Amino acid sequence: MRLIDGKAISEQVKQEIAKEVAEMVGRGEKRPHLAAILVGHDGGSETYVAAKVKACEACGFKSSLIRYEADVTEEELLARVRELNEDEEVDGFIVQLPLPKHISEQKVIETIDYRKDVDGFHPINVGRMAIGLPCYISATPNGILELLKRYEIETSGKKCVVLGRSNIVGKPMASLMMRKAYPGDATVTVCHSRSCDLVKECQEADILIAAMGQPGFVKAEMVKEGAVVIDVGTTRVPDATRKSGFKLTGDVKFDEVAPKCSYITPVPGGVGPMTIVSLMKNALLAGKKAIYK
Numbered sequence: 001m002r003l004i005d006g007k008a009i010s011e012q013v014k015q016e017i018a019k020e021v022a023e024m025v026g027r028g029e030k031r032p033h034l035a036a037i038l039v040g041h042d043g044g045s046e047t048y049v050a051a052k053v054k055a056c057e058a059c060g061f062k063s064s065l066i067r068y069e070a071d072v073t074e075e076e077l078l079a080r081v082r083e084l085n086e087d088e089e090v091d092g093f094i095v096q097l098p099l100p101k102h103i104s105e106q107k108v109i110e111t112i113d114y115r116k117d118v119d120g121f122h123p124i125n126v127g128r129m130a131i132g133l134p135c136y137i138s139a140t141p142n143g144i145l146e147l148l149k150r151y152e153i154e155t156s157g158k159k160c161v162v163l164g165r166s167n168i169v170g171k172p173m174a175s176l177m178m179r180k181a182y183p184g185d186a187t188v189t190v191c192h193s194r195s196c197d198l199v200k201e202c203q204e205a206d207i208l209i210a211a212m213g214q215p216g217f218v219k220a221e222m223v224k225e226g227a228v229v230i231d232v233g234t235t236r237v238p239d240a241t242r243k244s245g246f247k248l249t250g251d252v253k254f255d256e257v258a259p260k261c262s263y264i265t266p267v268p269g270g271v272g273p274m275t276i277v278s279l280m281k282n283a284l285l286a287g288k289k290a291i292y293k
Contacts, residue, residue: 001258001259001262002151002262002263003264003265003266004147004151004230005269006143006272006274007269007273009146009147009150009273009274009277010274010276010277012150013146013280013281014058014059017059017060017277017280017284018058020284021060021061021287024288030287031062031287032062032092032288033061033062033063033089033092034052034056034062034092034093034283035063035064035084035090035092035093036049036052036053036065036066036094036096037066037067037068037077037081037093037094037095038065038066038067039068039069039070039072039077039095039100040070044236045097045098048096048276049065049096052094052276055276055280056280056283061287068080070100072103074107074108077095077108078108081108085112085116091287092136093112093118094118109122109123110122114292115286115291117136118136118279118282118283119139119279120136120142120172120282125137126138129175129176132180134291135291136282136286136291137278139275139279140169141169141172141176142176142278142281142282143273143278144173144230144274145176146278147271147274148183149182151263153183153228155177155185155186156184156185157187158206158207159187160206160207161188161190161191161204161205161208162177162189162209163198163217163218163251164190164211164232165192169211169232171190173209174188177209186206186207189205192212202218203222203223203224205227206227207228208227208228208230209230210233210250210251211251212251213233214233214235214251215235215249215251216252217251218231218253218257219253220257223257225260226260226261227261228263228264229252229257229264229265230265230270230271231270231271232250232251232271234249234267234272235248235249235251249267252264
């Protein structure tokens with residue numbers, strides 16, 4: 001069994017980005033500028049945004065954080081999104097999800113200029129990804145591709161099972177694993193809460209990507225010998241022994257599944273760091289105007 005170290009790979013990628021940014025600035029080009037909008041004080045969102053700001057510093061980007069209280073009106077938020085669309089100083093930006101219930105996430109996503117949508121959530125970016133055109137790819141699936149690539153894990157002709165069908169992970173992950181490229185060229189099955197024979201599907205997987213948000217869902221009997229297991233789950237589970245009062249738990253029962261795997265990602269330290277660094281890669285592409293002029 002080989003542990004896939006997302007933390008180490010993410011540091012490597014950040015150094016590569018920082019080197020490229022230094023070269024850009026050295027040539028007199030503009031330093032990439034990533035902005036983030038954070039609404040309210042959700043603990044998980046605060047943590048993610050703080051990590052993104054820190055990653056921007058490590059990559060040599062300029063970053064801006066725009067905060068709103070949870071009672072901000074939808075119209076006020078949309079007006080700020082439109083302002084950022086027009087701001088030539090800002091190359092790309094994100095609106096941290098989830099948003100308060102009175103704000104339509106879909107409306108916000110669709111209001112973002114797809115050329116600045118470094119989260120890769122806009123329908124134009126999602127559509128371009130689905131048919132294999134250059135675009136911003138959603139950060140978590142893109143991070144998983146990077147891990148597969150850096151560990152030189154064979155994907156062509158392999159059976160890949162994706163657990164979960166969310167717009168942010170499950171669906172784009174399935175599309176990317178099917179594409180005519182490496183990583184890709186896999187035979188993909190997407191399983192979810194209504195799937196029949198879900199255990200049987202998992203047992204046949206060469207590559208199992210768990211993104212259901214159900215702690216410890218994948219058990220040893222669901223995984224075949226030598227499978228590659230990618231655990232996307234990050235659920236906060238109460239833990240009185242920790243200072244924070246919780247621990248991050250994946251969708252995979254790591255201790256019992258790991259001995260059967262050829263490769264497995266831990267939680268934390270696997271997919272999580274790659275999600276943030278993939279956003280940085282998209283921000284660099286935005287700064288270079290590499291996809292959309």
